[in-house]
Amino acid sequence: MDIQSILLGFLMRNSMTGYDLKKAFSISFAFFSGLSYGSIYPALRKMEKNGLITKQVEIQDGAPNRKVYTITETGRTEFLNSLKSPLSPEQPKSTFLMRLFFFGHLSPQDRKSVAQKHLGAIKQMQAQLQSVQPQVAAHADRFQYLCYEFGLRSLSDLARNLSQVIDALEEEPNVQNQFEKIQT
């Protein structure tokens, strides 16, 4: 989903300034995307030029004038089409996967350490996401709450998947271990 569709999506509900938009998805969208002013303002300008949104300027004293953007009918149609358009296939491009690929170059201890640290980080994210449950429940609509649950499940799936890798690492084809097995 490109920046344009995301901005349109938020503007479907309310007219907003670029500043408001940034805040809006810093709150509810933070988990999957973080957009900066450097991409928002140019995008808004382009969308206005293309007739997807209109601008009303509110003159202000101290601060720069507020530019409130409102979605047009064209914009609404465009957004709804983009929502129904085929999803690009998602690649499981995990940062961990690339490391694992080269794990043969690390010592068994280093492998375990890297993997375990990563698992720790994931569990921390999980805990953090769980802790915001009340806020999400209070503000999200039904589908946004499904998003939240989907995200939580993704994280626990990832944790489980990683744990299985760690288990496999433990079963190191290790001379010492084999010896011990015979001994006991």
Added chain:
Amino acid sequence: MDIQSILLGFLMRNSMTGYDLKKAFSISFAFFSGLSYGSIYPALRKMEKNGLITKQVEIQDGAPNRKVYTITETGRTEFLNSLKSPLSPEQPKSTFLMRLFFFGHLSPQDRKSVAQKHLGAIKQMQAQLQSVQPQVAAHADRFQYLCYEFGLRSLSDLARNLSQVIDALEEEPNVQNQFEKIQT
């Protein structure tokens, strides 16, 4: 993992040309990353300048001269450090998640259709990945095979997770359904 570390990782085993490198990860790395010449050649040049690799030129007749790159001791150290460096936290930035966030703007039928099509695409990827199992088993080392299994599990986790969303969509708070429930 940046392009530099990936290239170094492949050069750890063999000296190679840019062309070889592209082939190497078109085969084994395809699942998580696709790099183009437009990024490989400049990267190699930069790495040579930084002393991570050295170049031997093999004069050729027809084709452009082969430039075989070999990793240096500095390069090896750099690579091993990057392998042990902390992993950047991975965001579950799913293309589907962003759609779901705005599902309130679609009709129940459109929602189900979008979600189900996506599930279909994922199952297809799964089948395709399963079908290359023999080739992977033949060429991958132990850790690369763990990668493969990790990837497969990620896909089935994703499929299961999506199915749960679809189930939740079925339980549409729908007047018709409620009426039917009372009737039966």
Added chain:
DNA sequence: TCGATCATGTAATTGGTTACATGATTGC
């Protein structure tokens, strides 16, 4: 008085992709 909030925007940089340019050799 100091930091946060409101509010806009640009410039430099990053990290890539795609398309273009060249051209011999080998196998079908």
Added chain:
DNA sequence: GCAATCATGTAACCAATTACATGATCGA
């Protein structure tokens, strides 16, 4: 005779980030 493989590279472009620039007002 035509496509694929070998082999290099550049130029244009894209989508985004980060840092910079400006400046008032309000609450602790």
